[in-house]
Amino acid sequence: MNFCLLLAALIAAPILVAQALPSAQASSSEAGPIAIVPLNSNNPDAKAIVTGALEVSQGRAVIAASGTITSGSETTPVTLPHRGMLRVCATTTVKLAADASVPPGETPGLMMAMDHGAVEMSFATGRNSDILLTPDFRILIGGPGAAEVKVRLGQHGDTCVDNTGVNTPYVLVSSVFEGGAYRVQSGQRVMFEHGSLHEVVDNEKEPCGCPPPLHPGTNEFPVAQSEGLAPLPQPTPGTS
Secondary structure: OOHHHHHHHHHHHHHHHHHHHHHHHHHHHHOOOOOEOOOOOOOOOOOOOEEEEEEEEOOEEEEEEEEEEEEEOEEEEEEEEOOOEEEEOOOOEEEEEOOOOOOOOOOOOOEEEEOEEEEEEEEHHHOOOEEEOOOOEEEOOOEEEEEEEEEEHHHOOOOOEEOOOOOOOOEEEOOOOOEEEEEEEOOOOEEEEEHOOOEEEEOOOOOOOOOOOOOOOOOOOOOOHOOOOOOOOOOOOOOO
């Protein structure tokens, strides 16, 4: 199945459930918005683009039940009310939706989907799991607890998952195509090469989260460029 269609189906699924179950939809509404995204930036290239079921007020986009966040040239800090933060790294697009299939009165899990880039998740987890979908994996963040999880998608399907901390919730990575699953332990950083559970580097040395900022005028070749998360610097006229 085309990945874009798969993303659309996954994001639409909880919305359709909410329409079929008005009580669940009302419960989600009473719980408040799922995300708040700052839109103010002194650098036009760094502004995030936000679409979906949202309200824009006082320089912020408030996502009610579902939406899409696309970062510009800088990381976008997304507030998850009463839970914590989601950092959407430079040039990354993330789709968000509340899981409306949970019973009324319970805090819904967060459903996320991305097909490139990187994210950093620092938030409290509850009874209902949070899920991040990539082209190759379904990454489930269990609870309850305090999640510090970083995920980066590299070239050729390489997927880096970092479950930082000591007493973090469990992180279960399931393959979309191959079947099977891999549990990333607390304090473990894993690289799934070529989008496969059969090619695992269980002590990955490179960071999984947002790459460091660019330093124009230097000879550095940061992770952002090597992973395709930032454009290569343009040569200065008259140089080679």
